[in-house]
Amino acid sequence: MIVDVTLRQGIADPEGATIERALPALGFSGVSNVKAGKSFRMTIDAESESAALEKATSLAERLLSNPVIEDAAARLGERVAT
Amino acid sequence: MIVDVTLRQGIADPEGATIERALPALGFSGVSNVKAGKSFRMTIDAESESAALEKATSLAERLLSNPVIEDAAARLGERVAT
Amino acid sequence: MSSPPQSLHRALGLSDDELDDIKTVLGRDPNHLELALFGVMWSEHCSYKSSRLHLRRLPTTAPHVLVGPGENAGVIDAGDGIAVAIRIESHNHPSAIEPYQGAATGVGGILRDVFTMGARPLAVMDPLFFGELTDARQRWLVEGVVSGISGYGNSVGVPTIGGELTFDDCYRSNPLVNVLCVGALPKERLVLGVASGVGNLAVLLGSRTGRDGIGGVSVLASAGFSGEDGAASIDDAKRPSVQVGDPYEEKRLIEACLELLDGGLVVGIQDLGGAGLVCATSETAARGGVGMDVDVTAVPLREPGLVPFEIMTSESQERMLAIITPENLDAVRALCDKWEVRAAVVGRVVAPLSRRDGTTQGMLRIRNGFDGEVLAEVPASALADEAPLYDRPRERPSTLDQVRADDPTFDEPVGSPNDDLLDLLVDPVWVYRQYDSQLFLNTVVGPGRDAALLRLAGPGLPSSTRGIALSTDSNPRWCALDPRNGTALTVFEGVANLACVGAKPKAVVNCLNFGNPEHPEVMWQLSESIDGMADACVALEIPVIGGNVSLYNESGGSDIDPTPVIGLLGVVDELVAPPPGWNWREGNVLVLVGAQRADGERPFPLGGSRWATKRGRRGGVVEGVDPVALLLTLDFVVAEIGSICAGAASDVTAVHDVSGGGLATALAEMVAATGVGAEVVELDGHAELFSEFPGRFVMATSDVEALEERARAAGVLTTRLGVSQGERLRVGSMIDLSVTQIASRRRDALEEALATLN
Amino acid sequence: MNRVGVVVFPGSNCEYDAAAAMNALGAKAELVWHSTTDLSGFDGVILPGGFAHGDYLRPGALARFSPVMEAVSRFAHTGGPVLGICNGFQVLAEAGLLPGALQKNIGLTFLSQPTTLVVTSNNSVLTSGAVIGQELVIPINHFVGSYTCDDETLKRVLDSGQVVLRYKENPNGSRADIAGLANERGNVVGLMPHPERAMSTLLGSADGRVLLESFVAANVAA
C-alpha cells in the first residue's frame, strides 16, 4: 500500500519552489509547478483490497499527514504503468 | 509527471521504523515494512509523453535522488493541456 | 465605492462603535476594502487596544536606551560602539493549529523585527508552555513546536541559546510559544521603519504573496478558541491558510537587507508581520508623516486570483518593505539578484494632504496600477496609531481570597522528601539539544544553566571584550495567586539568573500572555501584572524597552493562568574567562548568599511553588522580597562573578540561584552537573527545601572565610550550608540520594515522559 | 598555508566561524561566493557548515551543482587540501569527492551536543598532526549526519585508513561510528563535527585546534 502526502493547494512549498528555481542552471528547462511531497510504503494485512485501502486511508489521515496543511491519499502498491 | 524516490534496499530507514513502532499504540495492527520516501510532482513541457518521461527520468537520477542510497522512478501524473 | 452591508464590519472583528469611529475618520462610509484594512489594523493583536493604556505605566527610559518600546525592537547602547537590539513575541495561536509551522514562523517573525533595525540576529530564546504530558496530543504539540524552532532557527543560522519549558494543564488547548531574538549592530547603522522623501519608492523584498494567514495572526490572536479542543473547533471561517516558513528565503533576506543597510541604499526598512502589507505601509508612512500610494497589481503573487484585500492583508512570511530613493533602484536590484531575493516596487511615497487647520495628513492609497483607480484611501495614521483605546472593566477575582487562604506552606509532607525532590528534577536537554546554540562562536554559556552568556561579537561589529547575558523567566503559578507580586518576583528571578554569569541588567522585554480581556478578572490580572513589573523595574532601575501582548488565550471559556514572560538583557563588562557555573569541586564549602527568609509572615512560602503544584495544591500567598537586601545581594554576586569573567583569580568555584524547585533543587542540579555530592546541614523542613522565593544564591568556595568577609563588607548575609564531597547528596535527615540517581533522573525525566505517550 | 578560500553558498552560515578559526591559526581566510569558478591562488579550501540552498531536496544536493564545485573538484584533483565541515561534508559526499552518503540521524532529531572523537588515522590533511587513539571533545550540530555506504565501500575506507575520526559513543547511527572521512589521497576530508567551534576554552573546548592546525600546515599536492 502506498500513502502519498502532498501539500494542500495554496500552502507555500518552499522546497518545491527552490528546486524549481535551481533547474535552469542545471540545464533543465520547461519544468514548472514542482511540488515536494512524501510517500510511505507499507504492507497491510487485510482480508480484502478494500479493507486494506480503508486502513491505509485512516492511517494516512490520522498519523501520516497533518490535515491543516497536507492532503493524503492511499493507493494500492502496484506501480502505475507508464 | 511524478518522480518517486525510495530508499534502496538495505539502507536503514529510521523514519519508517519509528512510524511502524508507533502504530500498535494507535490501534493499527497488521501494518509492516513501513518505508518513508519522497515524491516530486511537476509539469514538464515536452513534445510527447515519452519525451517528458525521459526528461523526468534524467532529472530523477541526476538531481532528485542520491544513487548511493536512493532509487528513483518517474511516472505520468495527470496531463495538463497547454 | 459601494458601502458594505450592515454586518460586514462585525465579520471583520469590528464593533459597531468602531465602525462609527471609522466613519468619523473618513468623513464618509468606508468601502469593503477600507473596512477590511481597519479590521486587521484595529484588531487586538495589531493595535493593543486593550493593553496600551496600562503599558504606559512601565518605565522605559535610561541613558543607554537608544530605542524604546514602539519600534520593531528595543535597542540599547552596549558600549564599544555596539548597539544591541532585542524583541520578544508570541506565536501562540498559530502554534496550536500547526505546531511545527506555527513555531517556525514565530522564529522567522522575531528575526525580522531585529534585522529591521539594522542588527544582525545573534541569538534566539524560546519560552514554551504546554499542558501536562498525559496524552499523545500534547506530545504532538511539544514535538512539533520544538522541531519547528529547531528546523527554522538552525537552518536560518541563528543559535537558540535558552528558553523556558513549563507544563501545566491551563495550556492544554492553548500552548504558548514565545520567541525572543537579540541582535547587534554598529551603533551608527541604526535604522528605523520610517518612510520619508516624497518620490521615494517602497520595494517589497522576499517571498511572493499567497493566501497565507489572511486575517490570520491578527484575527486569530484577537479571538479565543471556542471549543474544548482548540484545533478541532477552529475549522470554520477563522482558520487561515497556514503560513509556512522558509528559513532559506529568510537567510538570504537577512544577508541582503544587512548589505543594503551597509551600503546606505535604504532610507527606511520595515518587516511584514501580522496584517502584512497594510501594516508595513501604513506604519512606515505614519512614522514619516507622509502618504503612500500602493499598487496592488505590482505585488508578486504565488497563486493567481488574489483580490486586493487578500494582497494587502496576507501574512505570507519572509517579506520586507524597503524605502529607497529612485536613484538607488538599480543598485538595490543588483544586490537582491546576488542573494536571489525578489524585489518589486510596490509603492511610492507621496506628499501628505494639507488640511484646513494647517496640519497635514499622510494618506495610504491602494491603487489598481500606479496611476490606476484608487481602491481605498485612508489616513495612514488612523490605521497605524489611532485604533480605539479601551479601558476595559477590571475586577479582582471573587474567589481569590479563598484561593489564597488555601495555603500549602503548612501542609504536612506526605511521603519522602527524596521522592519529592526527584520528582522536581527536569533538564530540558531533550529540547535544547535540538537547537544549534553555538553558531558565531560567541556562546560562553549555552542553554541549561542560569542565564545564557555570549561574547558581544559578530560579523561587522567593532571588536569588544564585553559579553551579553540573556534570561527568560515566568512563573504563572505565582501570578495566578498574585499577579503583581508574582510578576515582580519573576523580574527578580531573571536578574538573579543574570548575576550568576556576572551580568548587570540593562533592559527588560516582556511578553504578556493572558486570557480574554473581555473578562474583567483577566484585565485585572493584566493591570496588576504590569504594575508589578513596573515596580520591580523601577526598584532595580531597569528600563522596559519592548514587549508584546497576547490576549484571548482561552478555550472553552477558561483562561490560562496569567503568564507574563520576562526577558532580561545584561552586560558583562569584561569577558575573557568563563563564569564558574555549577561545577563545584570536592571539598568546597557551600554557602547560601542573600536573604535567608522571605519578607512576610511565612519564612519559607510554598504557595505557587512547583512542589505544591505537583501535589495539586494551587492556593496560597506569594510573599514579597526585601528589595534593599536583594539589590545588595545582586551587586555582590555580579561583582564576584564579574571579576572571574574578567580573568581574576577567585575562591568561588560555583554559583546558582535558588529558583524553581527551591534550595533542594538548586543543590541537586549542581550535584548533577559536577558529579560531586554534598553533605548539607539540616534545613527547616520541607518548606525550606522547596520554597522558591528569589534573591538567594548557592555559592561554593575554596576559602569560606574570605568569601564571608567579602559578603559582610558588602552588607550581604551568608550561611554555611555544608561541604561538597562524596557520591551522595545528603541534606540533614531529609534527603539522601546518590549522585547518579540525581543525574540520570534529571537528564531522562523529559524524554521518558514523552516516550510513554504514543 | 597562506590563503584559504571559505566557500559561501546561499544558506551557508558557518563561513565566518571557519574564517575566524583559520585567521586565529595564522592563515588568511577569504570568503568565496559560490558563483566563483576559479580557485587558483588558494592554498586550501573549506566548505563550511550551514544549510546551502536551504538543504532543500537533500543537504548538498543543490549545492553540488553550484559553479564553484567544478573548481573545488579541480583543486582537489591536483592535490589541494579541501575540508568539508558538517554541511560541507554533505556537499563533498553529494559531489562524489568523498564516498558514501549522509542520512538523517537515527533518533530523527537535530543533535547539538559535545561528542568525543577518536583519531583513527593520521593519513589526512586534517589529522596529520594528531596522534592515533587521541580523544578530542568537539561538538556536533546536525540533523543529517548519519554516515552510510555499502559494505564494500565500508571495508575499503576502513582498510585504507580513510576513516580519520570515529565517535567514541555513536550519537547518530553512523556506520562504523564514522565521524570524519578522507579520500584515498588524504587531501579531501569531510567531518560532521565542528572543529572551528572547539578553538578556545572560553567556548568550552580547544580540542579542534590540533585538527585545524594540521589543515593549515598542509601543502598543496602534499
Ligand SMILES: Nc1ncnc2c1ncn2[C@@H]1O[C@H](COP(=O)(O)OP(=O)(O)O)[C@@H](O)[C@H]1O
Ligand atoms: N524551551 C527551551 N529552549 C531552550 N532552552 C531551554 C528551554 N527551556 C529551558 N531551557 C534552558 O534550561 C535551563 C533551565 O531553565 P529554567 O529552569 O527556566 O532556569 P531558571 O530556573 O534558572 O530560570 C535554562 O538555561 C534555559 O535557558
Ligand SMILES: [Mg+2]
Ligand atoms: Mg536560575
